[in-house]
Amino acid sequence: MSDLAIDLTGVSKNYTRRFKKPTPALRGVDMRVHRGEVFGLLGPNGAGKSTLVKILMTVIRPTRCRGSVLGQRVGHKPTLAKVGYLPEHHSFPGYLTGAQVIDFFGAMTGVPRRERKQRAGELLELVGMSEWSKRKLKSYSKGMRQRVGIAQALINDPDLVLLDEPTDGVDPVGRRDIRNVIERIKDEGRTVFINSHLLSELEMVSDRVAILVKGVVAQQGTIEELTEGQLRYELVVGESDGAGDLLQRALPEGSRQLALPEGDTQLARRIGFKGLLPSGESIEVAKNTLTIGSNDPKLIQPIIDRVRAEGGVITSVRNVRPSLEDLFMQAVTDPTTGKALKPGAEEGGKR
Numbered sequence: 001m002s003d004l005a006i007d008l009t010g011v012s013k014n015y016t017r018r019f020k021k022p023t024p025a026l027r028g029v030d031m032r033v034h035r036g037e038v039f040g041l042l043g044p045n046g047a048g049k050s051t052l053v054k055i056l057m058t059v060i061r062p063t064r065c066r067g068s069v070l071g072q073r074v075g076h077k078p079t080l081a082k083v084g085y086l087p088e089h090h091s092f093p094g095y096l097t098g099a100q101v102i103d104f105f106g107a108m109t110g111v112p113r114r115e116r117k118q119r120a121g122e123l124l125e126l127v128g129m130s131e132w133s134k135r136k137l138k139s140y141s142k143g144m145r146q147r148v149g150i151a152q153a154l155i156n157d158p159d160l161v162l163l164d165e166p167t168d169g170v171d172p173v174g175r176r177d178i179r180n181v182i183e184r185i186k187d188e189g190r191t192v193f194i195n196s197h198l199l200s201e202l203e204m205v206s207d208r209v210a211i212l213v214k215g216v217v218a219q220q221g222t223i224e225e226l227t228e229g230q231l232r233y234e235l236v237v238g239e240s241d242g243a244g245d246l247l248q249r250a251l252p253e254g255s256r257q258l259a260l261p262e263g264d265t266q267l268a269r270r271i272g273f274k275g276l277l278p279s280g281e282s283i284e285v286a287k288n289t290l291t292i293g294s295n296d297p298k299l300i301q302p303i304i305d306r307v308r309a310e311g312g313v314i315t316s317v318r319n320v321r322p323s324l325e326d327l328f329m330q331a332v333t334d335p336t337t338g339k340a341l342k343p344g345a346e347e348g349g350k351r
């Protein structure tokens, strides 16, 4: 048995509509998801995430696709008996109870009645919804509906669970509950594939991630792999009105300022100074924090000396890895203009 739950090469999808130019939603996606891991697919709205999941679920046909799901070719319907799916924007009828929703989807996937009843109880327990099992969905919060949605995705005892935006619109407490459920599903030995545009969520639960931009995978791997060689130093001084100026004055002579991307007022508000040290490493001052794009502690020493000589109070010096958000921003920013790449395919955003 292959150790890959999903193995895709060159998946493309052009949406065609009469009298309209085709929309290239996917343009040759290569992706490998290992069995037993939580895999996060990240991308801005319109990047093609749902399109990819729908292809895996055989809801839509790919234009081109080579690859397998649980060892069978993509599109092999019987394999879906071993796949669980939580669609994006599902709307289970509000008049059904949590237990009925799970039972309904169990019946659709051909799970025998007796097994369904027993499993529904176990699943409601797993997602922490036992006490609400006999209440109607219309009385549930968004987070509770999502948890029941995850439970229905597990009714057929799947090896692979596809969750499309499971925490979208869910409050922070609900998001934490869902994270815990995902960890429990993984502990049961299942592979979990999550689509999300919520970076911090994926960072917390995923073993590996792929960043999808305009229908192609820009990066793929563990967060450690993706951030390798990108360790940085971060120096924080006590918060005060002049903190940013103090840090800028402490930069070595010969440091060069770089222009911020035009028109990005949000970035301009956050970043006081962006530039390069004389030795070429990147530097950035944002409020009371200085970040140097290097892992070399020697570079930070003269800066510390100057900050202290001016009476500044250093509150922390840390060696940090870029966050998933930093990686994501790198992937969705055009390096030549510094501007954000437009979401979605050339022919426009989401309908």
Ligand code: ADP
Pocket: 015, 016, 023, 024, 025, 043, 044, 045, 046, 047, 048, 049, 050, 051, 052, 344, 345, 348, 349, 350, 351
């Ligand atoms: P994501 O899930 O990352 O937000 P989608 O897969 O929904 O992205 O969409 C990718 C691109 O395909 C978008 O440009 C979207 O407008 C387009 N698209 C999605 N579904 C259809 C469809 N049924 N017909 C035409 N274009 C579509």
